[in-house]
Amino acid sequence: MSDAKKTRTTVEIHNRKYTIVGEESPHRIQMVASMVDQKMKEIQEANPKLDTAQLAVLTAVNATNDYIKIKEEYNHLIEKLKREEQDKNG
Amino acid sequence: MSDAKKTRTTVEIHNRKYTIVGEESPHRIQMVASMVDQKMKEIQEANPKLDTAQLAVLTAVNATNDYIKIKEEYNHLIEKLKREEQDKNG
Numbered sequence: 001m002s003d004a005k006k007t008r009t010t011v012e013i014h015n016r017k018y019t020i021v022g023e024e025s026p027h028r029i030q031m032v033a034s035m036v037d038q039k040m041k042e043i044q045e046a047n048p049k050l051d052t053a054q055l056a057v058l059t060a061v062n063a064t065n066d067y068i069k070i071k072e073e074y075n076h077l078i079e080k081l082k083r084e085e086q087d088k089n090g
Numbered sequence: 091m092s093d094a095k096k097t098r099t100t101v102e103i104h105n106r107k108y109t110i111v112g113e114e115s116p117h118r119i120q121m122v123a124s125m126v127d128q129k130m131k132e133i134q135e136a137n138p139k140l141d142t143a144q145l146a147v148l149t150a151v152n153a154t155n156d157y158i159k160i161k162e163e164y165n166h167l168i169e170k171l172k173r174e175e176q177d178k179n180g
Contacts, residue, residue, distance in 0.1 A: 013147050020151060029151075032158065036150045056146030057103050060126045061110060061119075063153035067160060068122065074164045081171075 013037045014052055039063070103127045104142055129153070 009026040010019045011033035020029045039062060040055045050058070099116040100109045101123035110119045129152060130145045140148070 013151070014143075016144070016147070018144070018147060018151070020148075022155075024155060028155070028158075032151055032155045035154050035158075036147065039150070039154075040147075051143070053104075053141075053143040053146050054106070054108070056143055056150050057106070057108060057126065057130075058110075060129070060146055060150040060153050061103070061108070061122055063150055063157055064125050064129075065112075065114060065118070065122045067153055067157040068118075068125075070157065070161050070164055074160055074167070077164070077167060 014040050014055065016052075036063075104130050104145065106142075126153070 005023055006021055007024065007026055007029070008019055008021050009024075009029040010017055011030060012018075013033050013036050018033070020033070022029070024032075036056075036059055039059045040052075043055050043058050043062075044050060047055075095113055096111055097114065097116055097119070098109055098111050099114075099119040100107055101120060102108075103123050103126050108123070110123070112119070114122075126149055129149045130142075133145050133148050133152075134140060137145075137148075
């Protein structure tokens, strides 16, 4: 990917500022940052003793798990569509 | 969900131990933890000055962004299938 397409967006998550560099629009980055911030708050409310690093690690674990789950569903759907297509043509 | 279905799995991420409570299998939790640990290492190699909290927050941002992207693709596919179904029946 060319550097020209990269955006730099500064967001605040759990009272610290982060500059995120990537292909996503600043609007998208703000939305993602707000989701992470919100999830950290939720985990903190349930576990007030955790420090920022622990909250962030658990947030990353949650998000990665959500990602894998939806990716599996997506792949299953693609496989199902392929099989249906083969049945139609075979 | 009943508590009886919950598992407790202890994982190590970035040299700290976390006990993850949830519906997922211990095998799945270990896989997710290993993905988070790996992603934190990658971000650290690219940004050696970041502390653990910053690495974990950026890992959470990455994972959340990946989740949203695949969820959008999944939703688009579902919408496309629905439209095709309607076209067939209409």
